[in-house]
Amino acid sequence: MAEIDQKINDDIKGLVYEFFAEECDTDIAKLVDSTNIIEELEGDSLMLLSLLEIVRKKYNLKIELKTLGKHLMKKPATTIGDVVTLTLKIVKHGDNIVNLDM
Amino acid sequence: MTTSLTWTCSSCVRCVGCGIDSEHIDRFVQWENAPLDFFPFVFTKKEKSHCKTLVHPAIGLCASFCTKEALQKVLPEPYNFTDCEFFYSDDPQKCKFSISRQLASCFPDISYTVKILSGAFLEKKAKHTRKMSNRTSQPLWTKNHMTAIVHAFKAV
Numbered sequence: 001m002a003e004i005d006q007k008i009n010d011d012i013k014g015l016v017y018e019f020f021a022e023e024c025d026t027d028i029a030k031l032v033d034s035t036n037i038i039e040e041l042e043g044d045s046l047m048l049l050s051l052l053e054i055v056r057k058k059y060n061l062k063i064e065l066k067t068l069g070k071h072l073m074k075k076p077a078t079t080i081g082d083v084v085t086l087t088l089k090i091v092k093h094g095d096n097i098v099n100l101d102m
Numbered sequence: 103m104t105t106s107l108t109w110t111c112s113s114c115v116r117c118v119g120c121g122i123d124s125e126h127i128d129r130f131v132q133w134e135n136a137p138l139d140f141f142p143f144v145f146t147k148k149e150k151s152h153c154k155t156l157v158h159p160a161i162g163l164c165a166s167f168c169t170k171e172a173l174q175k176v177l178p179e180p181y182n183f184t185d186c187e188f189f190y191s192d193d194p195q196k197c198k199f200s201i202s203r204q205l206a207s208c209f210p211d212i213s214y215t216v217k218i219l220s221g222a223f224l225e226k227k228a229k230h231t232r233k234m235s236n237r238t239s240q241p242l243w244t245k246n247h248m249t250a251i252v253h254a255f256k257a258v
Binding site: 045046049052053056063064065066068069070072073 | 125129140141142143144167171174179180181182183184
């Protein structure tokens, strides 16, 4: 389990915001935690997987899609804030994410 | 499989699921020249190597991704995308689809068929797709979408 300090927390939040601003051609200043990825940004699963690929490379993670899918069935990530929380959990817990209490 | 006028079916298999997924080919152009270690949780190395042999690798990656997503919509629970492989060919007869023994054992007695379609949609392009098109020097595809239709059949 990786320790998440304030710097990593801020880095991940910044990474997620920058990613969606870039991919969705949107002004980052207009994005907030409650921004709905599908309805407001026209995001999809490929976009989430692309973000996961960036996070995997940056933090040298190994996570299975089956694990991530099971977690998302319990707790869907529909907003940017949800994705930030999800990304922090992935970096912190890796494949153990599916065993976390929701 | 034949269906009679009384809506009874004489087939020894029943369709138990159908999953469909469609993606813009443009979105996969960014990985055409990437090293083979990209997306290890989505594509197998064999799939990526195969795509690199195609004239347009993005088409192969797109078709493979659509197939994996369409299969996900058929299955009752999440699976690892690398347990499903799809090798695209311009000749539909030469496209190859397979699932791992591990995945097959989770859903015994189920067999699958895959149909790949390509075509252009007349709807407005999504924001992220416009961005992708602007980012690359590639021309926009005349047939800019790939669609995968996966059917699941069970012997009866």
